[in-house]
Structure formats: structure tokens, C-alpha cells
Amino acid sequence: MKKFAVFSCVLMSICSMMSAVSPVIAENAETAEYTIDDVRNLQDFLLTKPTEDLPEKNYDLDGDNAWTVFDLCLMKREVILPDDEQENTLVVYFSRTGNTEKIAEKIVDITGADVFEIEAKIPYTDEDIAYNNSSCRANQEQNDKNCRPEIAQSIDNFDSYDIVYLGFPIWWGEEPRIIDTFLESYDFSDKTVIPFCTSGSSGISTSERNIGELAEIGTQLEGRRFSENADSETVREWVDSLFVEVNKED
Numbered sequence: 001m002k003k004f005a006v007f008s009c010v011l012m013s014i015c016s017m018m019s020a021v022s023p024v025i026a027e028n029a030e031t032a033e034y035t036i037d038d039v040r041n042l043q044d045f046l047l048t049k050p051t052e053d054l055p056e057k058n059y060d061l062d063g064d065n066a067w068t069v070f071d072l073c074l075m076k077r078e079v080i081l082p083d084d085e086q087e088n089t090l091v092v093y094f095s096r097t098g099n100t101e102k103i104a105e106k107i108v109d110i111t112g113a114d115v116f117e118i119e120a121k122i123p124y125t126d127e128d129i130a131y132n133n134s135s136c137r138a139n140q141e142q143n144d145k146n147c148r149p150e151i152a153q154s155i156d157n158f159d160s161y162d163i164v165y166l167g168f169p170i171w172w173g174e175e176p177r178i179i180d181t182f183l184e185s186y187d188f189s190d191k192t193v194i195p196f197c198t199s200g201s202s203g204i205s206t207s208e209r210n211i212g213e214l215a216e217i218g219t220q221l222e223g224r225r226f227s228e229n230a231d232s233e234t235v236r237e238w239v240d241s242l243f244v245e246v247n248k249e250d
């Protein structure tokens with residue numbers, strides 16, 4: 001909520017400083033669905049950065065004959081926010097003991113997204129994850145950066161998704177190696193990837209860095225670590241806040 005308040009403040013300042021005038025829009029200007037590129041384009045326009053193809057676009061979503069920060073908010077909502085009819089979002093997760101799965105299910109309930117569970121071709125037994133045993137399978141895998149455990153199934157229609165929530169437990173401070181297998185199995189260059197994890201206490205930052213290095217990702221949003229018993233409201237607040245994070249790297 002703090003981030004949202006800061007963002008709102010920035011928006012209001014931009015708004016008062018800048019009464020954006022829309023470029024002359026061609027009669028056949030696009031009114032189709034918006035994408036992350038449109039969000040970036042309009043955001044750049046409002047920040048007076050160089051932009052592309054503006055005469056071909058109709059970014060006046062609220063119909064007030066000007067392109068303003070309010071249009072940007074509406075566009076971000078359309079692109080990112082939960083929507084039962086949103087069919088372009090996929091929640092992918094790996095969960096050995098069910099904690100990450102519970103968070104993934106909440107995200108699915110909130111967003112109406114499709115879901116895919118990453119399962120290992122050779123399933124992890126209880127012994128495999130007994131991390132007090134230094135030679136258990138999970139520990140061996142985490143000690144080997146190049147280990148890529150095989151995934152049991154693949155996602156046939158991966159290309160049809162724009163937004164991918166990617167969930168996993170923290171194993172020894174980072175994502176399990178099977179997540180690395182997943183990241184190297186698909187093309188993320190036009191996707192928005194939103195990592196989330198559960199853990200005893202460790203944060204998500206090392207995994208976020210690894211994810212960014214393992215795959216070429218269109219837009220990677222800031223990830224979020226949850227405790228195993230995070231409630232639906234906590235997850236909803238996070239999902240609702242995500243649209244302010246779009247293009248944070250700009």
C-alpha cells in the first residue's frame with residue numbers, strides 16, 4: 001500500500017504539471033486491446049521520452065480528448081489487473097509440500113488465470129527433500145548450478161500467455177533447480193513474469209536475480225515472498241498492487 005501511495009502521489013504531480021495533449025490521431029487509429037508495449041509507449045509519452053507510432057494509437061481510454069495519467073492507469077488495469085475474463089495469464093508453480101500451491105491457488109482464484117503445476121519426472125520423495133541430510137537429492141541439486149531436473153509435462157499453448165506468475169519454494173536460499181529447467185524450456189521474451197515464493201524465512205531476491213539471468217524475459221516484475229499461511233487478503237493486495245510495477249525498470 002505504501003508503494004501505491006507513493007505512486008499515486010507521483011501520478012498526481014505528473015498530472016498537475018502536465019496537461020498531456022494527445023497527438024492528432026489518424027481516423028483508422030487502433031482501438032484494439034492494449035499490450036505492455038502500449039503501456040510503455042504511453043508512459044514514455046507522458047514522461048516526454050521518445051515514443052513510437054503515436055499517430056496510429058488511440059490512448060484516450062477515458063474519452064476526454066487528452067492522453068493523461070488516468071488513461072495510463074486504465075490501460076495498466078486492462079493489461080495487468082485481475083479480470084475473470086482475462087485469458088492471457090498463467091500461474092505456474094512447483095510445490096513439494098503444498099505451501100506454494102496454496103498461494104498459487106489464491107492467485108488463480110483472484111485472477112481467473114490458468115494454472116500449471118511443475119512436477120518432476122522423477123518425483124521428489126520425503127527423503128529427497130530431507131535437507132538435514134547433506135547428501136539428499138534436493139541438497140545435491142542445489143549444490144550444482146548446472147543441474148536441470150526433468151519436468152514431467154510440458155505446456156502446449158505457452159505462446160498464448162502474456163503474463164506468467166512463477167511460484168516456487170525457497171531451497172537453500174534460492175529457487176529449486178527444476179525452476180531453472182522450466183525457465184530454459186520456454187521463450188519468455190514477450191512475457192511479463194511475476195515471481196513468487198514461499199519459505200521458512202528467506203527472501204526472494206537471489207531467485208529473482210537468477211531468474212533474470214537464466215531467461216530473456218520481456219518484463220520481470222518485482223517478486224514476492226509469502227509465508228506458508230499467508231491469507232487471501234494478503235495475496236489479493238499484492239496482486240492488486242502489481243500494475244503500478246509495470247515497467248519499473250524504465
Ligand SMILES: Cc1cc2nc3c(=O)[nH]c(=O)nc-3n(C[C@H](O)[C@H](O)[C@H](O)COP(=O)(O)O)c2cc1C
Pocket residue numbers: 094095096097098099100101129130131138139168169170171172173174198199200201202228
Ligand atoms: C531442501 C529444502 C531447502 C530449504 N531451504 C530453505 C531456505 O534456505 N530458507 C527458508 O526460509 N526455507 C527453506 N526451506 C523451507 C521451504 O522453503 C518452505 O517450507 C516452503 O514453504 C516449502 O514450499 P512447498 O510446500 O511449496 O514445497 C527449505 C526446504 C527444503 C525442502
